[in-house]
Amino acid sequence: MREIAIIGIGQTVIDEHWTSSLRDLAVEAVVNCLRDAGRDQVDGLYIGNMLSGILGQQESIGSLIADWTGLRPAEAVKVEAACGSGAAAFRLAIQAISSGELDTAIALGVEKMTETKGSDTTAALAEAADADFETMHGVTFVAINAMIMQRYMHEYGWSHAQFAPFPIVAHSNALNNPYARLHEEIDVNTYESARIISSPINLLDASPIGDGAAAVYIVPVESINKGNRAKKMISIAGSASATDTLAVHDRRRVTGLAAAQKSAQSAYSQADVAPKQIDLFELHDAFSIMAVLSLEACGFVEEGQGPRLGLDGEIYPGGKIPIATLGGLKARGHPVGATGIYQIVELVQQLRGCAGKAQITDAKVGMAQNIGGSGATVLTHILKVK
């Protein structure tokens, strides 16, 4: 397999972009990415997106965005794996390069969730659950996660307040990220007094939707002129994906993420690293409970003890395993199909040492985990400073 490096990143602010369409956001992220990479063409464009068809009445966004970004006639497709769409697109871009067929690729994540033409966004997001066996009973995507959190609290004896560090660290870190959706410091009192969305999940357990796009440019390491590099070279050391049942009730254990564990183990093995060597972890904190389960599945703490990492301060910058270092889904925002690429862009910012006040000291190895459905499709990527 060809060794692959990320040579360019680009992103938009995540917000309610009332005057930017999906294609506008894609163009902004891709143009920023091309400029950072110092390129103006690409062989292939892999687009993570979940909702363009449902909310924007627009499919075929592969060719659409290839054209509007000036990359036509590059090959281009849309990839969908619910909230895991972004990392799924990244993984396909990696395989396209490692196959030797393409020499350059862009993985783009883009989502337009506000100011939409189609059905309401909550109903659209519920399409990430099983339509015939979950959604038809009226359950929303938040409600599914609420049932998982309730069961977890019951099984392991944690109180709601003990999850507070997860949104608190995300909001704190987002203050240093100009691209983040939210810039509001919170504390345990703010957290505990937030209104309930679907008990026990309250507003501050849940990540905000938003409009945004992020892109990365990848090439084989062998193609890079090493004498002439302005930036640190960031290489892809591990890439893995696995699936679990889509319907949560079909799982043997609803409080564990089997696919997260499997994809993390594969990525560790490829990268030849153990959890203790990971300097920062951009995890999928769509809900506080998902942050906890992701940390457990990836071996940072034993089952049922995830909240301990928060209470002990280990998830903060300087801790054992800093998470959501630029705000995470919770505060950077969660434009669903774009999120997986935002995570990769942020890892690159950290590994290049260009994360400003959010910089994790001496970051050399970073991991991202992107989760589609409530643990149904999980992708794990490990990046290293080369």
Added chain:
Amino acid sequence: MREIAIIGIGQTVIDEHWTSSLRDLAVEAVVNCLRDAGRDQVDGLYIGNMLSGILGQQESIGSLIADWTGLRPAEAVKVEAACGSGAAAFRLAIQAISSGELDTAIALGVEKMTETKGSDTTAALAEAADADFETMHGVTFVAINAMIMQRYMHEYGWSHAQFAPFPIVAHSNALNNPYARLHEEIDVNTYESARIISSPINLLDASPIGDGAAAVYIVPVESINKGNRAKKMISIAGSASATDTLAVHDRRRVTGLAAAQKSAQSAYSQADVAPKQIDLFELHDAFSIMAVLSLEACGFVEEGQGPRLGLDGEIYPGGKIPIATLGGLKARGHPVGATGIYQIVELVQQLRGCAGKAQITDAKVGMAQNIGGSGATVLTHILKVK
């Protein structure tokens, strides 16, 4: 790049399946495919589908179908490129194998277009056009193709009746395909008296929608025990994709398919063949005009002269370039995201010599071309008997 072979195929009848859901159709095709391949597991599942989110209120079908087909925890994603989704999934499966990361993959195409939960199917299909600059004016997908056909007839002086051989050969060939949607012989009189859908396109210029699924199982050639093969080995000799503008009015020429030409040239070059060495061509006859433009773009006839191939009988079995040998989109049916995989399955049937009464004598090299949008995303694949 690893040389890749197709060792299993599976498909469902294309029909209005009133008692089968999208997942049921997927299971039937995948189970048939696994049985044909003599396998029961796979490393990766690549699913071509356009409309599950819009019509079925179900995204995340990667993990859903991996689970329901018994392939969990295999990695799985949905790939969308409008009517080109099937071949786009096939190409990604190929790259996953040729990267060396996966050793086995299934490319599945599946579409459920009747008995749906969501919006009406014509509106959903219009999402293959540019929502902001075409669809918002009320144009349907058929109407866009009608404008292309009108312009072509005007530029090159063909009458509507001169397109008759395209639907006639498709309907004739479909009589020998038990999986086909339509089994009705037609002639030039039937064709000319069919009711107008969007002038000059009439009912018999347009392919029927339908529910269906088709799957292929691929592995590296090096992994096959050559002493122990019951079937001919079919290898993938060429795979290419290219894009054009999504909005037809943005093209320099609306009567030529630039992306079809580019992807065909790449595929020819990879396979080291010329058009005259192609024994059969499963082309994208979603509309009669698209069959004509595809034949021209792929070099089987000069620009503006496509109808000549039909009038001279060259597109029939035994002709210079037999097309739609098992019915094509026109009569086998066009379950949009599944179509590209049906084309590959049919090529394998022909190259194995298992196409029954539809068999093209001595078929050794076959080509398939799958078109998303009105020429926006075009994928070309060439298969050979090895």
